[in-house]
Amino acid sequence: xxxxxxxxxxxxxxxxxxxxxxxxxxxxxxxxxxxxxxxxxxxxxxxxxxxxxxxxxxxxxxxxxxxxxxxxxxxxxxxxxxxxxxxxxxxxxxxxxxxxxxxxxxxxxxxxxxxxxxxxxxxxxxxxxxxxxxxxxxxxxxxxxxxxxxxxxxxxxxxxxxxxxxxxxxxxxxxxxxxxxxxxxxxxxxxxxxxxxxxxxxxxxxxxxxxxxxxxxxxxxxxxxxxxxxxxxxxxxxxxxxxxxxxxxxxxxxxxxxxxxxxxxxxxxxxxxxxxxxxxxxxxxxxxxxxxxxxxxxxxxxxxxxxxxxxxxxxxxxxxxxxxxxxxxxxxxxxxxxxxxxxxxxxxxxxxxxxxxxxxxxxxxxxxxxxxxxxxxxxxxxxxxxxxxxxxxxxxxxxxxxxxxxxxxxxxxxxxxxxxxxxxxxxxxxxxxxxxxxxxxxxxxxxxxxxxxxxxxxxxxxxxxxxxxxxxxxxxxxxxxxxxxxxxxxxxxxxxxxxxxxxxxxxxxxxxxxxxxxxxxxxxxxxxxxxxxxxxxxxxxxxxxxxxxxxxxxxxxxxxxxxxxxxxxxxxxxxxxxxxxxxxxxxxxxxxxxxxxxxxxxxxxxxxxxxxxxxxxxxxxxxxxxxxxxxxxxxxxx
Ligand code: WT7
Numbered sequence: 001x002x003x004x005x006x007x008x009x010x011x012x013x014x015x016x017x018x019x020x021x022x023x024x025x026x027x028x029x030x031x032x033x034x035x036x037x038x039x040x041x042x043x044x045x046x047x048x049x050x051x052x053x054x055x056x057x058x059x060x061x062x063x064x065x066x067x068x069x070x071x072x073x074x075x076x077x078x079x080x081x082x083x084x085x086x087x088x089x090x091x092x093x094x095x096x097x098x099x100x101x102x103x104x105x106x107x108x109x110x111x112x113x114x115x116x117x118x119x120x121x122x123x124x125x126x127x128x129x130x131x132x133x134x135x136x137x138x139x140x141x142x143x144x145x146x147x148x149x150x151x152x153x154x155x156x157x158x159x160x161x162x163x164x165x166x167x168x169x170x171x172x173x174x175x176x177x178x179x180x181x182x183x184x185x186x187x188x189x190x191x192x193x194x195x196x197x198x199x200x201x202x203x204x205x206x207x208x209x210x211x212x213x214x215x216x217x218x219x220x221x222x223x224x225x226x227x228x229x230x231x232x233x234x235x236x237x238x239x240x241x242x243x244x245x246x247x248x249x250x251x252x253x254x255x256x257x258x259x260x261x262x263x264x265x266x267x268x269x270x271x272x273x274x275x276x277x278x279x280x281x282x283x284x285x286x287x288x289x290x291x292x293x294x295x296x297x298x299x300x301x302x303x304x305x306x307x308x309x310x311x312x313x314x315x316x317x318x319x320x321x322x323x324x325x326x327x328x329x330x331x332x333x334x335x336x337x338x339x340x341x342x343x344x345x346x347x348x349x350x351x352x353x354x355x356x357x358x359x360x361x362x363x364x365x366x367x368x369x370x371x372x373x374x375x376x377x378x379x380x381x382x383x384x385x386x387x388x389x390x391x392x393x394x395x396x397x398x399x400x401x402x403x404x405x406x407x408x409x410x411x412x413x414x415x416x417x418x419x420x421x422x423x424x425x426x427x428x429x430x431x432x433x434x435x436x437x438x439x440x441x442x443x444x445x446x447x448x449x450x451x452x453x454x455x456x457x458x459x460x461x462x463x464x465x466x467x468x469x470x471x472x473x474x475x476x477x478x479x480x481x482x483x484x485x486x487x488x489x490x491x492x493x494x495x496x497x498x499x500x501x502x503x504x505x506x507x508x509x510x511x512x513x514x515x516x517x518x519x520x521x522x523x524x525x526x527x528x529x530x531x532x533x534x535x536x537x538x539x540x541x542x543x544x545x546x547x548x549x550x551x552x553x554x555x556x557x558x559x560x561x562x563x564x565x566x567x568x569x570x571x572x573x574x575x576x577x578x579x580x581x582x583x584x585x586x587x588x589x590x591x592x593x594x595x596x597x598x599x600x601x602x603x604x605x606x607x608x609x610x611x612x613x614x615x616x617x618x619x620x621x622x623x624x625x626x627x628x629x630x631x632x633x634x635x636x637x638x
Contacts, residue, residue: 001076001287001314003280005031013420013432020432021459027433028056028462032273035312036071037062038242041269047460049487051472052480054460055246056270063240064249064272065142068311069102070240080316083290084131085335087178087322093338096131098314101138104131106238108139111226114233115170115202119144119241122168122251126150126159126186128177129321132206132223133297134307136172141249144241145170148251148263151298152177152184154580156192158261162253163197165263166469170202172223176209180326187213194219245269251469252300254406255519256478257490257509263469264406270462272312274410278431279309282400283372284417289342290369292318292335294350299516300406301376305345309410324350330361333392337366344392345374345402349514351384352545362391372417373399377515378547379503385424403427403503405489406517407479409463412436413501426502435459438495443483448499454507455493456486509604511540511548516582520604523550523585526578530571532557537594537602538585541611549586551611553633556590564590587611587638593629595621606630610637 007013020027025044032041042059072079077099084094096104117123123145127133133149140147148166150159163171171194177184187205191214194200205213206223215222249271251263279285291310295301297319310317318339324332324346332354336344354361373393375385380401389399399422402414413436415421415428422428430436438446438453446453457464464487468475482488490510494502506512509520520538527536534555543549554571561567568588575584595603606618615634621627 001072003285003313004034005277006280006284007416007419007432010420013416013429016432017430021435024433024459028273031277032057032269035062035273035276036067041245045460049460049480049485052476054464054466056267056273056460056462057245060245060269061242062245062269062272063142063144063243064268064308064312065105065138066240067272068138068308069098069105072098072314073102076314079314081311082131082134083316083318083339085318085320085322085339087180087326089327089331089334094131101135104135105138105142106236107227107230108135108223109142109238110230110235111204111223112139112143112145112170113238114226114230114235115204115221117143117145117170121145121170122148122166123170123172124148124150124159124163124166124168126152126171126173126190127206128152128174128179128184128186128208129296129319130174130206130208131319132174134319137297137303137307142238142240144243144247146248146250148253149298149303150253151296152179152186153582155577156189157578158580159190159193160196162261162263163193163200165253166251167199169200170204171200172204172206174206174208175213176211178209178321180323183209183211185211187211243268246466248466250303252303252406254300255510255517255522257519257521259519259521259525261519261522262471262474262478264465265467265469266409266463267466270464271409272308274461274463275304275309276312278411279305279315280313281416281431282402282411282414283343283345283374284419285310285313285315285343287314288316289371290316290318290339291343291345292320292339292341293345294320294324294332294347295345295376300409304410324354328361329354329357330365333362333365333367336370340369342369343372343374344370345376347377347515348375348380348384349378349545349547351375351380351388355384355387356545359391367392367394370397373397374402375399376402376404378512379505380425382424398422401425401427403501407465408461409465410461412457412461413503423500426496426500428500430501433461436501437486438493439483439486449495450497451495453493454483455489455491455501455503456483457489458486460487511550513540513543513548513550513582514546518550518583522579523552523575523583526575526583527552527554527571527585529578530574532559532561532567533571535594537604537607539604539608539611541587541608541613543586546586550584551607552585552588553591553594553607554588555592555594589633589636589638591629591633591636593626593632595630595633596625597623598625607633610634613637
């Protein structure tokens with residue numbers, strides 16, 4: 001496989017960028033011409049950010065799995081597509097070549113058909129990081145079913161909310177998942193979720209942990225039995241469903257500033273082109289390279305840079321079941337060593353947590369295969385950047401700091417490894433096709449050059465979200481209504497004189513905890529579900545490892561509450577039940593009141609400062625209903 005659109009020099013970047021802005025349609029049509037289409041497009045782009053409506057490659061027909069699998073079979077059939085590293089390093093790893101992956105995807109696609117799944121149906125996937133997860137995702141895409149992967153750390157309640165929102169009648173899960181020292185009973189969580197989802201017709205259960213599970217007659221079937229069934233039926237091949245360019249490929253739920261997560265919808269063609277283009281250019285992937293992205297497929301990073309980006313490029317992608325600290329803090333380095341990994345893409349929170357173990361775990365690990373390092377999910381602080389550079393990259397691997405979001409589908413701002421310069425803690429330059437702008441509070445675009453403002457994008461790129469599932473108006477108000485004719489990212493950013501961007505973090509009520517996105521309103525809703533809670537307010541605060549920690553101020557009614565530490569635990573269990581363990585507050589401070597304006601609005605600015613430990617300069621508190629409450633909160637600060 002060759003990538004004629006791979007940028008190989010700084011001059012080529014400048015040229016590609018310029019052309020992508022001056023002639024975006026020609027630029028993307030050229031990239032798209034290197035993919036496999038059943039039918040070419042009538043029009044490259046049609047758009048307005050008012051509705052919003054964005055259509056790329058309208059009229060074209062394709063199937064993304066033909067681009068990820070079939071088109072590689074002839075030349076790369078025996079190349080490893082997926083290298084799977086199990087949680088337990090003693091267990092044998094698995095390698096799936098493109099040929100084998102193709103066969104398995106066809107099998108499972110037939111299983112889905114045989115279970116009544118049709119094009120356009122939504123399928124929820126709740127699995128651990130095993131090859132069957134990638135196979136399930138691709139099998140959906142093969143037959144045009146819309147997958148919605150839910151991260152294994154979400155609770156039954158969260159799953160039920162998502163199943164209801166997506167009206168999903170099918171679920172694919174596992175008996176359980178291994179993650180570090182834990183066994184997570186996935187099927188049992190699904191069973192709890194389904195109590196509230198009687199519309200779910202079929203649950204397909206893959207075997208992993210062999211944890212005992214309930215199998216409900218008429219609803220639940222085993223993955224392995226279903227495969228045997230279609231084999232008996234003689235269903236082997238599974239021709240790919242012909243999809244329209246703009247047919248939805250998947251839904252992925254993500255948090256916003258309201259209490260309810262939204263289902264971000266991505267399209268088939270634009271998403272494919274953009275994830276492939278960014279993969280090949282940002283990481284400078286060369287044929288034969290081993291790419292290891294440590295994310296979970298339950299997040300957008302895993303969708304784009306474990307599954308679709310790498311596979312559409314004929315790459316070898318490592319899928320790791322476990323966590324970086326199990327059985328010890330040298331696990332990632334063992335994996336790099338074992339498979340001669342060339343590209344390592346991970347998150348600042350992982351780097352910071354591994355830094356805490358010192359250099360011991362890096363000893364006697366051969367990291368000489370590494371060529372490129374990548375960071376994603378949150379701003380990377382300089383200390384972590386330099387540690388990554390010195391001790392992992394040994395000073396010879398470019399680090400790409402990739403900024404993007406669930407909604408953007410693929411990387412929008414990043415240096416290109418070894419091609420455009422890195423600048424520690426800066427995401428640097430936009431990729432070709434991306435037109436970032438900074439705006440001030442009044443929505444005025446700031447002139448080019450040094451500036452600080454809210455980050456917007458003023459022109460569509462192929463993998464921009466198309467809608468939020470079932471509620472297009474929500475998509476409009478969330479992303480396209482704050483600033484006219486611009487997509488608003490929710491992030492603040494700085495720009496230097498050379499046009500480099502540094503992302504400073506969210507400017508809305510969204511937290512970034514260990515690279516996981518969580519809405520403060522969501523956490524508040526969950527805390528408020530606890531019977532003894534009168535009211536709560538949640539803010540973020542700087543956390544050494546997680547980036548941001550969750551700080552909750554809680555008014556408790558005092559009933560059944562003579563032991564504060566027990567009440568705290570009850571609240572944590574409540575949050576775990578409602579959202580999942582990832583949303584558990586790090587600190588809970590009991591207060592008798594919250595700082596409110598006369599109109600009843602909580603003044604979060606003050607709460608944020610106190611959570612940060614900043615007791616002075618709380619700003620103007622004169623509009624507060626009861627300024628005394630601030631003193632009490634300051635005194636009780638944890
Ligand atoms: C938010 C999106 C798609 C990546 C995984 C997270 C923050 C992401 C960076 C970066 C600084 C970053 C932003 C963004 N973010 N990458 N390189 N530097 N901040 O996806 O869950 O949709 O979160 O993550 O705040 O808005 P997500």
